[in-house]
Structure formats: C-alpha cells, structure tokens
Amino acid sequence: MNLLNSTLNRVTQRIIKRSAATRSRYLARIDAARDHTVHRSMLTCGNLAHGFAACQPDDKAALKNMVHSDIAIITAYNDMLSAHQPYEHYPEKIRRALREVGAVGQVAGGVPAMCDGVTQGQDGMELSLMSRDIIAMSAAVGLSHNMFDGALFLGICDKIVPGLVMAALSFGHLPAVFIPSGPMNSGLPNKEKVRIRQLYVEGKVDRRALLDAEAASYHGIGTCTFYGTANANQMVMEMMGLHLPGASFVHPDTPLREALTDAAARQVTRLTSSAGSYMPVGRLVDEKVIVNGIVGLLATGGSTNLTMHLVAMAQAAGILINWDDFSGLSEAVPLLCRIYPNGPADINQFHAAGGVALVVRELLDHGLLHNEVNTVAGYGLERYTQEPWLEKGQLAWRDGPTASLDDKVIARVAGPFEQHGGTKVMSGNLGRAVMKTSAVPADHQLIEAPAVVFNSQHDIQPAFEAGELNKDCVVVVRFQGPQANGMPELHKLMPPLGVLLDRGFSVALVTDGRLSGASGKVPSAIHVTPEAFTGGMLAKVRNGDRIRVDGRTGELTLLVSDAALAARDADQPDLSTEHTGCGRELFGALRSQLSGAEQGACCIKF
Template sequence: MHPTIHTVTQRITERSRATRQDYLGRMNELSARSPHRSSLSCGNLAHGFAACNQSDKNTLKLMNKANVAMVSAYNDMLSAHQPYATFPDIIREAAHGMGSVAQFAGGTPAMCDGVTQGQPGMELSLFSRDTIAMSTAIALSHNMFDATLLLGICDKIVPGLLIGALSFGYLPTILIPAGPMPSGLPNKEKQRIRQLYAEGKIGKDELLEAESKSYHSPGTCTFYGTANSNQLLVEVMGLHLPGAAFVHPNTPLRDQLTRTATEQVIRISRPHNGELGLGDMVDEKSIVNALVALLVTGGSTNHTLHWVAIARAAGIIIDWNDYAELSTVVPSMTRIYPNGEEDVNAFHDAGGTPFLIRELLEGGYLHNDVETVVGHGLERYTLMPELEGEKLVWQPAREKSLYPDVLSNAAEAFAPDGGLKVLDGNLGRGVIKVSAVAREHHRIEAPAVVFNDQNELKTAFDAGELNMDCIVVVRFQGPRSNGMPELHKLTPYLGVLQDRGFKVGLVTDGRMSGASGKVPAAIHVYPEAFEGGALARVQNGDLICLDADKGVLSIILDEAEFTAREPAKPDLSAYHKGYGRELFGWMRRVVSTPEEGASVFGDQPPG
C-alpha cells in the first residue's frame, strides 16, 4: 500500500471513529430484527403482498425466502434511465428462479442536467440528490425486504440512491447500471461546433444537428462527466458486478448482468445466510478507493460534494484535504473527454475498469482487503464479463491497454498526480480540476469581471466586453443562494476567449459540472456570496490571483480596504419562485457547506 494512501485512510478512520461506530451500532440493531416481515402484523403483511400472485404470496409468508426491493430512477426523460423500463421483469424472473420474490418498492425522481443546463430547473438539480435519498428511504420503509437493487446512473441519482440506502445499510445492496449509448459525434467536433455557435458563426439548426448526433440513443451520455464517474467509482467500491459499468443497454450481455446481479443479491441476503449489508461494504477503505478512482481518471468535480455526503451517510467524515493529498500521489491514467478526445466506450474497449483496478492494486493505490458484493477482496474486480453462448463468464482483464492514449498503465501514466487541487485564500476555499488544463494556464493573475447571474456573461461576451485577460467571477450561485446550479453553459464562451489568446479563468461559488475542461475554474468557493463571503465584495477591475500550483485564490488588494467594503446584496427573489423552486426554500436555508457535502441532512451524518 502506498504510504500516502495508508496515511490518509488512517486519518479518515481516526476522524470518523465516533460517527462510524454510532452508524454501525444502529445498523447492527436493525439487522438483529430481520427478516422484518416476521415483525409485521397480519394486516401489515397482507397489505404488503396484496397485489402479488398467489405463488409470491406463499413465498413471502416464509421468513427463509428473500424479498428483493427494486428502487428505480426510471423515466423516459433521461436517455440513461429509459432502458430501466424493462429491468423489473428481468429481475422478477431471476428472483423467481432463485425461489425468491422481487417487488418494485418505489421510484425516485431523476432529472436530466443536460436538459436543464442554463435553465431555471437546474437550480433544483443539487437538491434532487437529497430528495432522491429521502424517496429511497420511503421506498424501503415498509420493512418487507431482505435485499435491495438500486437502478440508477446519472449525476445526483446514484449519490441519492446510496445515501438513502445507507439508512438501511444492514440490507445487502447492488447497484445495477444500464450502460452508455454507442459513440456519436466525436467530442472534439461537438466542442468545436458549440464554440462556433457561441461566436455567432453558425445558427441553432446546425447546433441542434450536432447535439442530436452526440446524444442520439438510449444510454448514458458518453463523455466522462458525473454520470460515468458515478459508474466507475461505484464499481471500484465493489457495489456493481465486476466490469458491469460500461456495457451497452439493450444487449444480451447487459440483460444477463442484470439477471446475475439479482441472483447475487439474493445469495448474500440473510435468508441465504449472508451477514453483510451495504453499510459494511461502504467503509473507510472503500471510500478511499472511490476517491483514488476519481483522481486517477480525472473524474467529475461534483464528487467533491457527493462522495462527502455518501461517506457521511455511513458515518465517515472526509474533507477536501483528503482529496488533495491523495491527488499528489495518484497518477493520471486516463484521457477520456473532456480530459482527452475519446469517450467511455473507448475506455471500456481499451481494458476498462478491470484493467484500471488491476494496475492500481499492483501499484498499491487501492485497498484490496475490502468487502464487495461478490465477496472479500477487490481483486475480484480485475475481471471482465462476457457471454459464452447464454452463460455469463468473467475473463481476466487485458494484459495491455488496447488504446494506450486513452488508458495507460500505472508505470506510464499521463501525469504523476490526479489533477485536483484545493484553493485557499482571502476569497475563500474551493477546488479546481486541472487534469484538462494546459500547464501554462495553471496560474492566472488578471482583473475581475463580476456577474451576479450566469446569463449576464453571454451579454458581455456578445458586446465584446470580455476580449481581454480576465478572471470571470460568477457569484450568488452557491447552495444557499439558488441551489448551486452547474454553470456548464459558460464553457463555450470562456473557451473561445482562451482560444483567442486571452488569459481567462473562472471563480464561482457555483458548480462547473463533470464536463469541466480546458479553462481553469475555481469552483464550490465558500463562504458563498449569499452568506457574506468574500466574493460578495469583489468589484470589476480587482486583481485576482488564481494559482492552482500553489493552491491560492486571492484578491491582490489591501486587506483592510477589502474587508471594509460593503458586500453586494442583489435581489435574488426571482430565483426562488417558479419552476417548483418555491418548494425548496427550506433546503436553501439549511444546506451545509460544499466541503460538508452541500447536504440538507446537517453538518453531521444523519441520525
């Protein structure tokens, strides 16, 4: 084990000792009462299986047979989740084959950030995670179940499902992905057309044609954003079947993986003498493994929020310093768009997650001694699934990467570090991802151009007011201000400015999404402007230093003069009503800081 990985893991373990023990104690108490159907009254149980066929009713009367809860984020709006329409029937059939029952326990909301980017609905996006967590808990609250299958993929959905399921962490749980869509328009071409549109050189028809060729079928979007980062991290935590993350939907292999996941969650359930639940598998070592996987692949910056919240749901306390210290030693081993030109399909074909895990285990970057849904030891995840006829088998990962420019080995990594940095200074504390940022852009010192609304930037860009070296400050975008929307709509404009030869950066208390790319962006900055943070006192023309190498985010101004300024207090009422935003006011009022997971469940683990 690499000494830094060991040190960070030990620090997290010590920091979390009390909260983790409290969590495990609660899970052990709940586990001792299972199977929970035995505690239900006759009226309770009759309600629980009233709609079942007689065979399932007979099975559910027996406490030594498993009942599997399906919690699904299916809807037709998300291409990644539309394939889940057919999964319940596959799961029920597989459960019956094991002499068990599977019930659709509940659905969760699942919004598409791709649809809501730059729209009012995006201001509900972050809070949808905790809403999903609560709806998952409601789905599992009937005490009818011995195991759980979570059907979800995208941005806030997998974290929300995990947070909710961890409240029932005594139940064995497997996440079932649906897989990415086939590759469409090359990502570099998509980016080129977006920038042409931002410059006014092409119209909406051409842009829509390009976008439709990029996002063109059922399945996850193929760039390496938050959704696909979710899948990789969950697999490295041992919560998928090995090699399951990036198999296409609506294929025989995908359907067989779904059947096998159902059979496996039944095998590890208490009626089949299983002893471990989700809360046992999500421990300090598996959380560190997830952070390593995030860093080694240049994954989504959203996970500096989401995995903090997931860890806290299991009684584990992590912070951005843990990410940053791991990032100094974890090599960068992938080049997947936006950190490269190819997509997750090329990554999977090159060797995928099994190859990556084997390389990281051999290099001492991952903990092998963890519990997974297929048994003890992460080496079980160095295998890739395939079909032999109708039989699912696992073969060892490729010896060599098929595309070494997409997936390298640990000894020949693209960079010696993970490219995620923590920034501190008199403007606050935030994070920056530099894995796709050219070295010459890691440090920028330039005058500020300040906006209180992301739409103001386009107006200034169109007017030619940004044709200069500048650090764009987009503030009042934090969780307490307007729900902390992603600001990915800004990317084409900032990219154009950089391509014109200007030094340009972004500083914001909002998010920049898993598609953050070549422009240096200090994001998640807190204290946020709405809370009187330093960003609220920045004025146009102030000189700002954004230094990713030294971890500095500062305004170059006399401290007394800066502190004496009256903070800006724009009218934000327009962002708090309409499109359902009025329903989330209580969340804006109680949400924690980004480094605490931007969670409405408080600054301590729920409980």
C-alpha cells in the same frame, strides 16, 4: 501487488481516526435496525396482507412462509433520461431472475431523476443538486415498509446514484447491489460538438447546425459518452465494489447487459442473512471503500461533483472526509486516463482500451487501492480486475487486460499522463475551491488578471457579445452556491470562455457554482466556499480587483489588502426572483438548510 502506498495508508488512517465516533454510532444503529426493526415475519397479519396483496399467487405464497427473500427494487426509471430509459422493463426481468433462485422482487418505490442536460441554463437546473437529497428521502420511503431482506437500486446519472447510495446506507442493515444500464453508442465526437458550440456562440453557424450537432452527439439510449458526472458515478461505484465487476460500461439492450442484470438480482440474495453470507451495505462501505472511490475518481479525472457527493455518501455511513483528503490522495495518485473533456476519447473507447478492470489492476499493482475490502462480488477488490463475457450464452468472468490496448486513453502508473491526480483543491483568502486540472493545459493553469464580476450566469453571454470580455480577465460568477440558488451547473459559460482562450486571452473562472465533469480547458476554481450568499469573500470582490488562480500550487487569492477588504461591505443582491417559478418555491426550506460545498451541500443530518 505491491505494498500499500504510504500516502494512501496515511490518508486512510486519518479518516478512520477522524470518523471513529461517528462510524461507531452508525454501526451500532444498523446493528440495532437488524435486531429490533419490524421485519416481515414480525408484521401484523394486516400489515403483511397489504404488503403482498398485489403479488402473483406464487410470490404471495413465498412471502407467507417467511423462508424466501423479498428484495426491494428502487427504480429511477423515466424516459426523459437516455440513461434511464432502459430501466423500463428491468423490474420484470429482475423478478424473473429472482424467482429462479426462490426469491421475490417488489418495486418498493420510484425516485425522481432529472437530466441536467435538459435543464442546463434553465430555472430547473436550480433544483438539480437538491434533488439528490430528495432522491435519498424518496428511496427511504419505499424501504420503510420493512418487508425486505435486500435491495436493488436502479440509477446511473448525476445526482441519482449519490442519492440512492445515501438511502441504501440509511438502511445499512440490508444488503444492496446497484445495477447500471450502460452508455449509448458513440456518436459525433465530443471535440467536434464543442467546436460547433463555439462557432454558434460566435455567430458563425446557425441554430439548425447547432441542434444537428447536439442530436448527433446525444442520439440514443444510455449515458452520454463524455466523462461527466454520470459516467464518473459508474466508475466510482465499481471501484467501491457496489456494482458487479465490469458492469459499468456495457451497452444497454445487449445480451451481456441482460446477463449482468440477472446476475446482480441473484447476487443480492446471496448477501442476505438467510443465505449464510450476510453482508449488509453499511458494513461493506467502510473507510477503505470510500478511499478507493476517491482514488478511482482522481486516477481517471472524474467529475468534480463527486467532491461533494462522496462527502455526503460517506457521511451517510458515519465516515467523515473532506477536501484535504482529496488533495492528499492527489499527491500520490497519478492521472491514468484521457477521456473527454480530459482528452479526445469517449467512455466507449476507454472501455475498449481496457476499462475499469485495467485501471483497477494498475492501481492495485502499485499499492494505490485497498484490496482488502468487501464487495458485492465477494472479498477482495482484485475481483474487479476481471471482465464479464458470455461463454455459450452463459455469463462468466475472465482476467481483464494486463496492458492498455490504447495508450493514448489509458496509461500505466509507471508512465502516467500526469503525476498528480486530476483534481486540485484551491485555497486562499477567497476561500476553498476545487479545480479539475486534468482538462486544463499546464500553461493555462496560472492566471493573474482583473476580475469581471457577475451575479448571474445569464449576464455572461451579453457581455461576451458586447466585447466586454475581450481581455485578460478572471470571470467571477457568484451567488450560485447551495443556499443562494441551489448551486446550479454553469456549463453554458464554457463556450464563450473557450472562445476567449482561443483568441489568445488569459481567462479563468471563479464561482461558488458547479461545473461537474465538463469544465473543459478553461481553468475554473469552482465550489468556492464559504459561498457569497452566506458571507464568503466572493461577495466583496469588485470589478478590476486582481485575482490569482494557480492550479499548479492550489492558490486562490484576491490581491486586495486586508484593510481594504475590511472596509468594504459585502454585496447582497435581491435573489427573490430566483426563488420562485419552475417549482423553486417548493424548495425554500430545504435550500436554506444546505451545508457548504465541502460538507457535501447536504440538508440531511446523519
């Protein structure tokens, strides 16, 4: 391994300095929780009897004598999410594995888990981002019984993993291991799926053809195979050392996946205080670990949702990061992966080409990751250059690939796909935003054109069908921020805007909403903050105003004079109809407390 990259070191030291006070308070809090919180041995007899009343006799006896670990299982199982359906039988598998090492497992709680693919473009999508904080709170309710010596977290998709991490760090005195379930087998190539979507938007194929294409793409259990938030979560979790090495992208219901789940259950018991190698998750996740997560996101061109989630996750550990840290690291971290929408490969092809182990090796060898960190597998991130395999039916680890098995999918640091990381922070008089540049061709990254302004994503398709967007334009979709309507993802905008690009028009999107990992080829300045609803400059944009969006330099400028802008009133449409129905009325108090996108869009005050 080479010496640590100077930019990586500088950004890390900046984060450590910025976080000194909050991190110190956090560590003191979790130390106090370990020392003073009521634990199983200190519960009253009535408390304890309630806690193990439903256990089988052997487990009950183990919990009575206090020398055996009790491991909480927090599960996000439901069979609506293809990625979470495999978790149905994980608790019984985990309990069996724990008994083999003299420990007990109890399902302490379940958390909600919604699928953005199902709610896309629907009212329910406006609950999606807020569900992250509710997941954190729900998991905390389960852990609050204080019966536990460690915890296992079952979750994989969009808001679920960040919410679970926030809860785990709130109970940072407990060791924690996260258990993925793996991706589905490859189906219809993502590029073909998008082609059919665009044909449908143009009226060239019917709904049956579209449904057949979608069903051939999303066709079984496991995560969707494109590189959106779900798979970016898994990449980041492994880079942060919260998964076992090589666990992220092994298919569900395979012998290797079963062995990894058993091993994760056993491993958490080795991290408990009674095992003699106590490693609570709140100390494991430090500033260097957070930086490793950001580097992993940038090097692989991961989901822009993580520019918010990592901020919120870090805050839960007393660590303060912002978009300048992402931007600074992007100057040093090259883009090493082409996974759809950044290229034609899916996540299974990435895994076959060398996967996480190869990316970690490349980055470590060039000083672009911190090796000197704690992980759930032990000290040192170099452990994650290994990959799991079965040797005569037994789980073992061996050295992963030292070179890419498909250089169209994974490149070397010496010859990356792009010198700049896949995420660009934008700024200008419209505010600050994020662009996923890794998916946008270089000749499409600079757009200067008149604005076409919408206050609802649902107005785009009618305007497209009427031919009103057949021109060079910057499509502005505003009042989509956290406090306005919960900051929904706006994927349904991509097919019509993609068609406009294919027709030869120069088109960009500017919005205070989200697009996650599926922004694709349209240059999109997203997460604009301050949002329009809270007085951001987006509320003053008018149809015909010229806007410059430059993904190369990071410029996001409304080309209107300061004097003219000062004379304008900010638009403020009536959003009341968007705050009721589909449960949205239940979230009003929470929505009003959400912070800005750069602050994590979070209602929890750590």
